[in-house]
Amino acid sequence: MDEKVATPHRHDRAASGRGRRHLLERLLPGIGRHRGREPTVAIERFNALPETLLESAVVSGFEGVRMWGDVYTQAFEDSLIKKNKAIRKAAEAGINTSSLHKADFLALSGGGDKGAFSAGVLSGWSERGDRPTFEVVTGVSAGALAAPFAFLGKAHDTCLRDIYTEYGAAHLYRSRGLRGFFSDALNDTARLDALIRSYVTEDFLDLIAEEHGKGRRLLVLTTNLDAQRQVIWALSAIAASGNPGRRDLFVKVLRASSALPGVFPPVRIDVRAGGRTYDELHVDGGVTAELVFIPPESQILHIEDMVFPERRERTLWVIENGKLGPEYAAIDLKILPLALRAVQTMVKYQVIDNLLALALITRNNNGKFFFNAIPPSFNPKPHSLFDRGYARELFDVGRQVGLSGKWFASPPSSPTLLPMEAFEEEHGAMEEAPRSFGYRGCMQSAAAAGYQGAVIEQPTAVTPE
Template identity: 40%
Template sequence: MILHQSRFPSAIQLSVDPVCCPWSAHQGGQFIASFAALGFVLLSLFLVAGCTAVPERHHPLPAALATKVRIPGISGGRYWGDERPAELQAWLSLPEATLRERYGGIMGRGHNYLIISGGGSNGAFGAGLITGWTEAGNRPEFQIVTGISTGALIAPFAFLGPDYDPVLREVYTKFSTRDLAEPRGPYQIIRGDAVTSARPLRQKIADYLNDDLLAEIAAEGRKGRSLLVGTTNLDAGRPVIWDITRIAASDAPNARELIHDVILASASIPGVFPPVLIEVEADGRRYEELHVDGGVTAQLFFSPASADWGRISRRLQIQGKPRLYVIRNAKLRSNWQHVERRILPIMSRSIDTLIATQSIGNLAELYIITREQGLEYRLAYIPQSFNAVSSEPFDKVYMNKLFRLGRQRVLAGDPWFVPGEND
């Protein structure tokens, strides 16, 4: 549903999110802390690295033009995730004939929405759950699908339905770290913008999200369905929601590259993968914005979260309460861990705890929104009993175990936690 209204939950976390990166969530703090140690080692190389080329931004967008910026050739393809867009009121005032023309495919029926969180290699859990859902025979079509980080990689295939289950299985069970990231040398790290190159991941995104797939997304968008992906505009320090369905349907010559850029940016943890430069236009001139992992500003999001859903339901003649399915590609609580009294273990555990705690805040606030707006809430997450450990960022053995776990939980019965029913 292409309603250009939403904001991320107001208590959005500021986090360095392991979700976009290929390692399990409990390893996120360990990974980040390890780079603190690496910094001490590389510091000795700094003087001799002085002549190494530094990535430059040739045309950064000036702050004074932030309100005038647009994407060349594409109208309404994105909006800030932390404010109410002006288009919402216009949408609510559309004549019924126009609504039927634009949203006929989703009017007069029950609605289901899918929210996919970050989680890195833990995204294998969500991929397995979605494919198992198909096998169980009760997977609905989703009118809205949103994704952050690894969720942004899953979202296009979940949006297009069961025909793309084999792709989800392949992406989350067949690739290892070396298939998705290229390490950089110490001089590049010291003077560059990330410790790895995302070239392999970018190529995978381009291979899977080809012209045929984007044409299918555009066709679904014309029925009124929405595929939304979140990034973080690093210059503004704000969340951005991208309407992939509208961009795909724009027929703009830059649409395919923009979609690839957005999904890559959503999965680009700062410092690990390079930020993504996105070309924009203001006052007739071209500039560039710097976008990174959507998990910097939210672990997950729903759009439109702060709208009047009673009014939306009446306008679209939605049958029954809309149902919101949330896949959290992580556990709900941190496992017990004996922390040594040293800098790196303390940093690691602290970052892990921050991420886990603020993620729970995101989920709780989303639940409050659904209660206030009259939507049903369903949550699936990795159980505390899962104790496998990954040996590398993208560990195929670990990911296959998670994929099977997600699939088996659906086939064994109802995997969804419903507050007040099965708590």
């Protein structure tokens, strides 16, 4: 005979419902009830930029500091002509005179917690003594955070090292716990904002502005999530604007370029259009590209010939903060590991597509193309996200790559790359990083180490044997 199942009384069900709500509020602190309804943290946007105003929107007081990264426009051509004229004027005045004959460009990729590799490569390159002064430096995501220091040269190598090896996850973000699933991101990045600001001081911006005046450019990529389009920001132009809000915008753009959707909050940037103020939503540049240099179909050669008396030798150097080859791993049949593995695989193929595209653009404009990536022989695994021990090992490997002077000239057409020549010498121990916080501290340590920021004019590229 079947047993009867007792049916709760109405007030018992109500009490049970209240209990569930109270439990939810304890698990998700900060979530309240609105007029007796269920707990909510819905985030609404009341001021999003309308699609009809997309092309006319500008950041008030910062006109001309950004452009679309996915299309060649007259505005971009005009900016290139202006840059080249400033380069020529500076060279004829005795500043970086070699730039009349040659130009070196640097592109730094995304890579999350693997950004220490590019920091190591640049440091080793400085030690080698043939690191050029880059006319243009670009960065995406993790590469965007490195780009300002790479732009300012050898004197800032200590700061660059510190950024990637001295700060772990606890210095960069704070988990929102279960609340994160009901908000704009799982983590809060107020700590990252504070860290960036500790380096991006007014003096730091003045140095970047000075180089901008000589024609050099610092560019980073964000993704306009509303428009699903790439945006290239001229950080050097922001620094040179003289606008009192330059520091805030500079920091916002850096934070946006590394704001992985869902993991870190998107960055709202206020714009003016049609006589009103709206906001745009910007996230990780790596959503649309792992590398950026110039928009497709750019006519660099034609523009160069318009300004310079003779055709210059142009070289694009690319540092990829990741491995290009496949990395085998047996994946658990759980939703998060499966999703993460799928994204990692997608990014690996995206990187190769980006490398091939950049190589093609460079060579179509009679330029040279070289790149480096994390060697396949590097096998340590991080114990956690932004593991400082792992970052220091990766920095040291990058340093050895920079010291070797060997670069690849042809990207692979698939995730298969011949292994780099193994380093036979013992990896040198990394110097103990300074403990002082921020830009002033690392620059004091650099001065104590004798770094004077000498300008290196002649790079040496050696392709792998």
